[in-house]
Amino acid sequence: MNRDAGYFVENTIILPFNDLKASEQLLRKRASELSAVILEPVQGGFIPADEEFIQGLRKVTEELGILLIFDEVKTGFRTSLGGCQTVYGVKPDLTALGKVLGGGFPVGAVGGREDIMMISAPHGGRDILSAGSKEKGKDVLFHSGTYNGHPTVLAAGLATIEALESDQTFEKLVERTQYLRHQLETVYKRHGVEMQTIGMGSIFNIVLINEPVKNYRDLQKGNTSFRKIIDQELLKKGVYTKPMNRYSMSTVHTEEDIARTAELHEEVLKKLRR
Template identity: 40%
Template sequence: MVKAGSGALTLGEPSSAGVPADFAKHTLTLEYNNLAQVKQVFAEKGKDIACIIVEPVAGNMNCILPVDGFLQGLREICDEHGTVLIFDEVMTGFRVASGGAQEKFGIMPDLTTLGKVIGGGLPVGAFGGKKAIMECIAPLGAVYQAGTLSGNPMSMAAGLAMLEAIDADKNLYTNLEQKPLN
């Protein structure tokens, strides 16, 4: 993300305040929807790539949808190379389907990140993933994870209410898709 920038004002800028240059130099930024480019980079550096982090729908480019086969191709490349596939669902989680973009497009990442949508708009973040990865997190594993807002009661109550509302309305996403047409 550092190399990609965060919109029109920072597009392509190779640095960001607070991110050490050493971290940024180990981040490869590729074109969204360009599976050939991903394959080329993996052919050259695959053994050194720990993960692919991707927004399933690219939000900072005016909500660009994945082309057919792009997300599936990323999944296959990650499986072939033993690389972790991470979906950044901060923008798409619960917005495109109750199971996020991974449900909408039928691709299961190894890890998923979610933002304030999971707290009904209040400040909270979450991540989840495959059992083998999640068991690396304390108390089962050696990786400690904590956050300032972890378990905030108001955010959790708002999030629970939001999830219950989504679950209660079986036509929610169908109705949402029809609204722009009316």
């Protein structure tokens, strides 16, 4: 059945990120209407959830029989090798992963509870494409895709995991990320510009505000127009970051790259301050 966008808007409830009390009130009030809560544990890839929020959300969804789904497309293998769920110690019912799973190749994956996953498994005559299928699609979720189980993509993904696990590669990546964040914060402070870096693992963003940032609404309080100008000036100097977007560190970024990035931020701030 075809549905327009309005249908999904009307049948979706938006929970306030990092506000457990308000979220729990909404969930309890509408529990009979809800099937799942879907969220990025790190909103936008750089605003971490409070541990209390994630733990509380898991507890109340389990109590009410509502599925908890983590979108770890941005955070899988970037916040930790086990994703945000290992950082917070929370096991969602389903997890979605994106191309980071394939080392950059086009791939996606969904994993989770066996009873949920088996709904789409072609077993016991449940494959709706099989000749003579008795169930004829009843209570079966058909799932297919061009890249499902693609051997080249999966080989690249396995190689990525092995590389990150060896010789403390991931730990060193996080250390370099923290060092870059510290260098940038030092530069901005030296020029009297309100700024903080927020993020987790190897991803972060620059926010031109000193107040706590708990959700995307808080970002609007920052000096977004100045940040955009800074990003545009950095692009001219070879720092290729999408204006207003987050920074994603890579294993190939060196200490020289970090030093050069901080140096160019300094040059841009000097120019703009003049």
